[in-house]
Amino acid sequence: METLAEDIRTMVRRPLADDHVRAIRRIAEEIEFASGEMIAEVGDPMDRFVYVLEGEIEVVDPWTGERYLQAVLGPTQFMGEIAFLNGGSYSLPMRAAKVTRVLSAPRPEMLTLMSRIHELSDYIITVFAARRRRQIEEQDSSLKLIGADVDRNIREIASFAARNRIPFQSINLGSGEAEALVEACNMAEHGPAVIFGRDRVIENPTAANVARALGLGLELGEDDVFDVLIVGGGPAGVAAGVYAGAEGLSALVVEDMAIGGQAGTSSRIENYMGFPTGISGADLCWRGEIQAMKFGTRFAVPRRAVSVDKLENGTFCVTLDDGMEVCARSIIVATGVQYRQLPIERLSEFEGGGIYYAATDVEARYCRNTDAVVIGGGNSAGQAAMFLSRTARHVHVLVRGASLAASMSDYLLSRLENDPRVTIHYNTEMTCLDGGDGLESATIRDKKNGEDWQIATRAVFVMVGAAPNTAWLSDLVDLDDKGFVKTGGDAQSGSVYATSHPGIFAVGDVRAGSVKRVASAVGEGSVVMSRVWENLDQNGGT
Secondary structure, three states: OEOOOOOOOOOOOOOOOHHHHHHHHHHOEEEEEOOOOEEEOOOOEOOEEEEEEEOOEEEEOOOOOOEOOOOOEOOOOEOOOHHHHHOOEOOOOEEEOOOEEEEEEEHHHHHHHHHHOHHHHHHHHHHHHHHHHHHHHHOOOOEEEEOOOOOHHHHHHHHHHHHOOOOOEEEOOOOHHHHHHHHHOOOOOOOOEEEEOOOEEOOOOOHHHHHHHOOOOOOOOOOOEEOEEEEOOOHHHHHHHHHHHHOOOOEEEEOOOOOOHHHHHOOOEOOOOOOOOOEOHHHHHHHHHHHHHHOOOEEEOOOOEEEEEEOOOOOEEEEEOOOOEEEEOOEEEOOOEEOOOOOOOOHHHHEOOOEEOOOOHHHHHHHEOOEEEEEOOOHHHHHHHHHHOOOEOEEEEEOOOOOOOOOOOHHHHHHHHHOOOEEEEOOEEEEEEEEOOOEEEEEEEEOOOOEEEEEEEEEEEEOOOOEEOOHHHOOOOOEOOOOOEOOHHHHOOOOOOEOOOOOEEEOHHHEOOOOOOHHHHHHHHHHHHHHHHHHHHHOOOO
């Protein structure tokens, strides 16, 4: 299966071309670091591109102060990883191992240079992405999550980091390593915590606070107005971000949890063209995010739109969940859908502690030595069942109807039916949950014969229903009776993606009548940009 990037350990090392180095030199200053001098600390902004002319730069273990990795950066190599594109922070310290001379270029000028020299950009981004992959696989990061094994809040942060391809280390509460971290940070309580760097304890740990510590917060000037604001970071929103940036539009993508949206929870997509061995939804959308950032599109995660207003000058202003206002000349609604909460007593009590709405590596680890239950009959449910069957003792798929032929791809249904670790239960529904601090069992009803039976389980995955995320639109656009955005003919407009309100467009699953497939969402996000261009041109935009 395809992954998010190349393997840095197997990449053939080749230096930047001489003319590329000369181009960097024109925007950079030459700096010399003494042996042992720190070049970057954990949390420092990755705001400069550092190219090594002479000497060596090493990665440092923030706890011991010793060299962390065997490999060092020498002449013709450069510092950084993919966080450089969006101005993120260093997650590991960097130090000059000997007297080192470098070219240091400001990030904005370097990004401009990369946009002009495509070969330079392609090589740097390939290396940056490969380094991020290694960080994730080796858990090379100063972001440490203590207690995801027992605390649903830490577990939610772990899910946020994993789905956004942010490297972190998960440490069980009560382990020797957890105790050592608590002592080193002088923490009063030996409880769940998030630590970044050697001794920085993140107060009130949430996904948003962790994002800010990593330098992923959104900073805007008072007069900043984007050409297009894309609300939703699923396949449609990311594709729109790629094409907006490629067309030279200033664009911002806002996503409330993880780039990839609901598609990002799919562990393996095998019917998307160009990936014959399959790719996870998160990796596919992460690649798209990098591609969009390459063209200058910005991302704000986790941020949720709560309302939108239109000013007298025609500009739209969207209020985010933290009170920040983001203004743009046009809006693309790509908020997709979310799985519905089932009307079952105690469901919310077990959310994050036995009830899940995504099946990623983070959730899969809680399925070991237990039966897992997947509720749903769509492709996402099928992909989740196949993925979870690797770690769970057995996977039970609950389907309300008598068949999956109309809702699930044939190749996926065939695999489920032939997997000895998966059982499909037709005409069934979950009716009751039981447990103490965590889920312990679920009651299942066979609707055909009216009998109830129990499954001992610590993990139930709800992947049923499709509720559109449109409440924030403040009645500016017409919705159908299910809350989906009307576009095209239904909206009395000339464009199939235009809503009833000029300047607001809708793409992907949130659009009434859309085809609920990743490929169609990507296509809509790509094609809509021509209509956005027309709208901006007609209204004196960019």
